[in-house]
Structures are given as C-alpha cells and as structure tokens.
Amino acid sequence: MPVAQTGLTAQKKWPLSQAIKWLAIGLLACLTGYLIVLMYAQGEYLFAVMALILSSTGLYIYGNRRAYSWRYVYPGLAGMSLFVLFPLICTIAIAFTNYSSTNQLTFERAQSVLMGREFQGGKALNFALYPAGEQWQLALSSPDSSETLVSPPFAFNAAAPQTLEMTPKPLPNGEKAGLRIITQNRQALARLMARLPDGTTLRMSSLRQFSGTQPLYQLNKENQQLTDAQTGVVYRPNMESGFYQAINPQGEWQAEKLSPGFTVGIGWGNFLRVLHDEGIQKPFLSIFVWTIVFALLTVVLTVAVGMVLACVVQWEELKGKAAYRILLILPYAVPAFISILIFKGLFNQSFGEINLMLDALFGIKPSWFSDPWTAKSMIIIVNTWLGYPYMMILCMGLLKAIPDDLYEASAMDGATPMQNFFRITLPLLIKPLTPLMIASFAFNFNNFVLIQLLTNGGPDMLGTTTPAGHTDLLVSYTYRIAFEGGGGQDFGLAAAIATLIFLLVGALAIVNLKASRMKFD
Template sequence: MLTHALSSPVVDNKRPMTKAVFKWAAVGAVLLLALYLTVALYAQNQTAFALLFLVVIGSAAYIFSSPKAYAHRYIYPSIAGMVAFIIFPLLYTVGIGFTNYSASNLLSQERVLEQLLSQRFQTGEERYDFKLYPTDDKFVMRLESPAGESWASAPFSFSELQNNALAVAPAEQAAPDAQPLAIKDVIKLKEDLKSLSVNIEGGASLSLAGLRNFAPMQSLYGLRDDGSLVNQQTGVVYAPNQDIGFYEGPQGETLSPGWTVTIGWENYVQVVTDPSIRGPFIEIFVWTLAFATMTVLFTLAVGLVLANILQWDQLKGKGFYRMMLILPYAVPAFISILVFKGLFNQNFGEINLVLENLFGVRPDWFSDPALARTMILIVNTWLGYPYMMLLCMGLLQAIPRDLYEASAMDGATPLDNLFRITLPQIIKPLMPLLIASFAFNFNNFVLIALLTGGAPDIIGATTPAGTTDLLVSYTYRIAFQDSGQNFGLAAAIATVIFILVGSLSLINLKLSKIKV
C-alpha cells in the first residue's frame, strides 16, 4: 500500500508531461511547415501572401497552444476567414490601386530585363534547315544551306553539351538510315534547341530561328553599365524610367513589356480629372444608385402587395398561389435571366411579337439606353419580389389584428391601413434587409453580364463603358475586357465602390435609427 501511495503521484505527473510534449511537438511541426511555405511564397516574390500566411498560422499556433488565449480558439476560425477572404483582398485591392499594374506592366523589372535580353534578331539572310536523327539515347544534327552544302554533328545529348555549344563539320557521309524527328517531337525539344549554339567549322555561330532552321542570330538588346539597354540593330538607347515602369527611348518611345511601379494617386486622380473617364463614371454611378434604389422599391411594393393578398381570409387556395409566386425565387437566377434575354429579343422575342400584333410597335430593348434600363428593372423586379414577399408575409403575421378591426370601425380604406398600420409596423424590422438588398443590387454583376453585357456603349468613353453598366461590371470590363487590362485603374474604382456602398449603407442605418 505504501509503495502504491508513493508511486501514484509520479504516474499522474507523467500524463500532463506527455500531453505537453505532444502539444508542443505538434505546434513546432506546424510552425516549421508554415515557415517553409512562407519562405517558398517569398521566394516567388509573393511577399504579401507570405506575410498573410505567416500571420494566420502564427496567430493560430499561439491561440491553440496558450492557456491565456483559450477562449479565443472558438472564434478564431471565423476571424481568420474574415482576415484571409475579406480584409486581405480589400487591402490588396487598395494597394493595386496605387500602382500601374496592367497587362503591359505585369512583371517585375528583373523579369522584364530577362525577357528583353532574350530577344534576338537575324544578322544574315541565310537560313540553314536542320534535321535531328535519333541514335540510341543521343541525336545527330544535320544542317543544309540554301546552296545545298551539308554539315553534320557527332552524336550528342543536350545534357552533356558544354556551354550548350554544338560543333558541326562538313558532312562526309549520307544521312543516317533512321527517320528524322517529326515536327511534334522537335516541338518537345524546343527549349533545348533555343539554348543551343551551333558552330559551323570555320564559319558562323547559329541559333534557332524557327522550328525547322537555324540562322546567324544576335541579341537584340545589350545591357550597359548604367542599367540602360541599347538596341544593337539600330543603336537606340533605352533608359529605365521608374515613374512609368518602362525602358524609354530618347523620343519617348517605350519597350514592352513594362514592370509594375507605384504611381501614387494617379489612378484616383484620373477618375476625377480625365473627362473621357469622369463622364462615364458619373453616369454609371448615377444609374447604379438609381437601379439599386428602384429595385428595392419595386420589389418591396410587389412583394408587400402580394403578401397582403395572400393574407386575405376570403382567398381560396392560398397554398397553391403561395407556391406559384415563390417559384421565381426557386429557379436559378442565371436561367431566368437567359430566358428573359430570349423573351426581349428585338427580332424574335415573344414580347415584341405580342406588342407588334397589339400596338404595332417593336421596341429596341437592347440598343436604346432607356429601354435597356427599363428591361433590366423589369427582370430584376421579377427576380427579387419573392424574397420581399416572404419577408413581408412573416412580418404581417406579427401585426395585431385588433388594429385592423379598429380601423375598419373608423371607416378606414385599404390604403389607409397600408400607410398608417402596415408600413409603420414592418418598416423598422425590414430596414436592415432593405439595406442589404440595396447593397447586393448595387453590385449585381450577374444580371448585367448575362442580360446586356453593359450595352449599349457610351459614346466617347476611352474605357469600355456602357449605359447599362453598373460600377461593378464597369470595373470588370476595365480589368479584363479592355485591351490594356488596366488592373490598377480597376482597383481604384473598386475601392471607390467599397467606400460609396459602405457610406450609403451607414447613412441608411443612421437614418433608420438602427444601432451599429
């Protein structure tokens, strides 16, 4: 008994020690993995992502290993998700807005220099056709000049060549019996052939000029001691301009591609000062604001009226009507949008066929700006009213019936009940949902992209801008459909959109006296 009593505390102490060892071993393994991945991201010039990964993993290791942060481990996954998928993309977008990041300024300066120095030009007119003959695990190259002279190499493998140099001598024997490599096999060896320098005995040094021939080639650009490039064909010197991110010549001409540089507030200033951007931006902003506001009003009006009708005691078959009215909400939005796109077709759509037969008119729904916007509001009202109807049906159930009975005794009309009882009772709990609907429709990209694509275009705009574009679709077209793909300008506009939507939502919340 005494032995057992003395040994039991030792056993109890081993278990917490073992648990602690395993815990810290797991934490150490996670940190080592995080450190490796962070270094790998940093090596790929992804500094922002490396920092994000280090912060998320490091904070997770601390929270899940420290007793002091025990209570935070339950909320940490949601906070980490918010940081990784909301805050970081927002900050990253804001950062891009201060750069010239675009399709022509996509790389780093080191990558641009490497690409420009790899460009070559042909110094002579002669091209030498070549064929590769496989011999065991090696190849034999045969060259033939336009004059019919032939040269051949000894058997070689690309991995064994010194300095990627291959010597060829006049061919004294006929071509090997083996069939030369087909063009598809030559393509597989393209990278090895591009780095190959073929030296003709007593003649020129040749480089790959095409998939079937070699020619005397020379680097198009040479690097000077001051960091500038000289065109070895024309002698023009191009100096690196860190303000615009290009190698620039004496007459202002630039070499493509360029690299990404910080340009400060230039993108934001361009939105405000450039008339060809400011005009379309203001027009699209006003339309976006009107579209989001009218959509909320129309869907609320239709949904509230239908909800009141479905609450009518004398209406039979309420379940059937309720199911049919909710169907637009059950059908995927992109299907409904494409169906309406066919219905509104100017030449073959059923809507125009009906209007032409009844009234003799055939509206240009997709080419007239006013009609295109009207069509968008009609479609979006159809897509959005079931949501409002469901909300109103639930809120109407909470209104005491005594109020309606009292108003009936006072001789109130249905309109009096709507504006004096129903709306005052439901508007306050409905307001946050109306604000959320406003914010959603402010950025309703899918509707515009599938229905009109932003058309018809705004005349005189230097950026791809349409009269039915919302700010979000306008930004998308600048970033991905413009010939220059100006990601920096698109990021600046996206930042402005975020500020506008956030400000409008906050103002609405304050006006509705909802605590935030």
C-alpha cells in the same frame, strides 16, 4: 496507495504529451517559415507578410496557456483576415499602381525578358539530318564552300537544350531526312545549338538553315540602360510610366516603348484619372447615377409589389390562398441566372414573345437591347420580378404580428381598405423593413450577375476611354475595365474604382447599423 500511483503515472505522462505538443508546433513553425521564405523569394511580399502574421499569431495562441480563450476566436479572425481584409488590402494597394496587362512584371523580371531576346546575325548555313541507327546526325554546309560540318549522333529531346560540337567530316551515309521529319521534330531542333570549330554558335532559324544569333539588347549595369544592337537606339527605364522608353542623345524621352513593361507606384494617379479624364469621368458619373437610381427603384418596386401581394394573399376572404402563395413564390425558388436567361429570350427584339405580343396588340416592337432607356426599363422589370418574392415573404410574416384590434377599431370608424393600408399596415411594416431595404439596396448596388447575363452592360457608350455601357453598374464597369479593355486590361484603374465602391458600400453598412440600432433601442 492507488492514489499515489495514479498521481505518479500522470506526472510521467505529462512531459511526454508536452514534448509531442511542442514537437508538432516546432514542425509547423518550420513548415510555415519555409513557405514564407518561398513566397518572399518569389516576390509575393503581401502574401509573405500575411502568412507570417497569421502563422505567428496562431502558434502563439495555441502554444501559450495564457491565450487559451483566444483559441475559439482565432479561426474566425484568421478567416476574416484571409478572405476579407487581405483581398481588400491587395485591391487598395493595386489601386495606387499602374498594374495592367502591359505592366504585370517586376522591373527585374521585365529586364530579364528583354535581355533574353535575340536576333539573327552572322553566318547562315544549310542543314540536313541523317540517320545514325536510332539516333541522328546534323550536317551543316555552305553554298559557297564544299566543306561540311557533322555532329556526333544525338537523340531528339524537346525537354532540354543540347549543344552539338560540329567537326569537318564528309556527309554521313544514308538518305537525309525529309521535310516531314524536320517539321515533326521542330521543337526539339529549336533546342539544339551547333558549335562550330571557331567557337561560333548557330541555332535553327528556318526549316533549312542554322544561323547565328546575338542578344538584341546590351545592358549598361551602371544606369540600367538598354542599347539595341541592331539600331543603336538607347532605352532607359521610365519609373513613371513603367516602361523601357527610348531617349535621344540629349537624354529626352521619345515615344517608343519596349514591351513588356513593369509595375510601378503612381500614387493617386488612378483616382485622379476618374476625376479628370473626360473619357472616364463622363461614363463614371453617368454609371454612378444610374447605379443609385437602379438600386433605389429596385428596392421601392420590390417592396411595393411584395407588400401589396402579401396583403392580398393574407386576405381572409380570398379563396385558394395556398395556391396563390406557391405561384407567387416560384420566382424565388428558380435560380436567378436561369430566370435571367429566360427573360433575355423573352425580350428578344425579333423573336421574343414579349415583342410579338406588343406588336400584335399595339403595333410596337421596343428595342430592348439597343436603346438605352428601354434597356434600363427592361433591367428594372426583370429585377423586380426576381426580388419581389423575398419582400413578399417578409411582409407575410410581419403582417401576422399586427394586432387585429387595430383593424377592428378602424372598421368601427368606417375606414376603407385603402385607408387601413396606408394608415395601419404601411407604417407598421415599413419600420422593421428599413434595415432589410438598406441591405437590399447594398446588394443591388453590386448586382453583377443581372447585368452580365442580361445586357452585358450594353448598349455601349461612344467616345469613352474605357469600355462602358448605358446599363453598366459600377461593379460591371469595373469588371469591363479590368478584363475587357481594348487598350489593355487596366487592373490599377479597376482597383481604384473598386475601392470607391467599397467606400460607398461601407457607408451604406454604417447607415444600416444605425437604422438597426434605432429599431432595437
């Protein structure tokens, strides 16, 4: 009997739990659907598609018993999709557009901004403000007429526009407001619109006048052309350049463009600029070669210094090995950005300790930040200092795995320490270090922090279309194009270069995987 009651109770509770579960799933589905519609309405199509895919997949997995095993995998896959794949897709998509600081808006938004521009035209009347209790009255008058137009009492409101109906009346009693009050409430006065008896509307055009305003451009909805109401110049949207561009009576494009522009797809244009524009091609190739050389030299030097120091501190006859280990590992314990800023002061050409010492010993003061070759040498020196402790720690661990019998046998054969290093230690260390060296190469290939804090890419190259420096890496060069461009921040070109960097780093990752497979096979 108790067993039957327990089963009955379970049957009664099961539908309620299921109802709560599906109610929660339904509410979550409604919420995500609402957010997706909002994103789509705001023109964020990629975000809307990504949210739709992730939310629908998650709701299916957690609402279907047959997909139970995917519940543990889904959070990781969703995170990878959201924080890795989605930014990558967005970057690649931007690389095929003219997206920049001058072409950020959609076509509809850019057209709306242009249609909102006005110019002053028509009559201009002097205005004055008169107190009306705790409120104010606006009075308009013309120098050519004695008639005055007065508004009903109103309160200043900078948050919302107000329309005042002006009627012919004598000037209100009281002392008119001074320039100080007008200046303090200028933002609220700018939101006022004075409607005259004939229907004309005036806005504040200066601290003493209200003038008529008219739309600057007139839109032809059939062909989306804009006509300047002042000059009569006709502008047509150029879907190749992403601007409203002037045309002559024959319909030919002229040089004049209206800003802001709008984002359009340009296909492989940004990638072709890298290949064909000499102002981009030359610095890109130079920076590409320097990036590879920098990464290779850094890996070689850090491994060499780390390996040698690991062998030294592991030497049994060395006294005070613990103290040496702590001192040599200290650069790894100090945050990298602090070390970089300290080295920036040490290498100062006029007051840095390094130049003071070199001047005292050899009578030279290298131009560490203005000469390209010395600047590159400085970067390699600093990065070697920052990177060798990591390699030294790895080598210290690997050295303990080398059997002592090998060194004992070599000692019986009369081998020297140098022969032991090159014939035993180095071959046995270099193979397990190979995947780590490839990973270090990939890291230094994108070592943005070092370049940005130490030299900021300088000294700058001359005669380039984009901002570029002799010590720039591809990643810092991309950053400067995106955020420091003198002719406008070119996000499309920066995204194209970032895509190329991704392909290069992806190739390095494949090599790393193959090297790791060879190691463990």
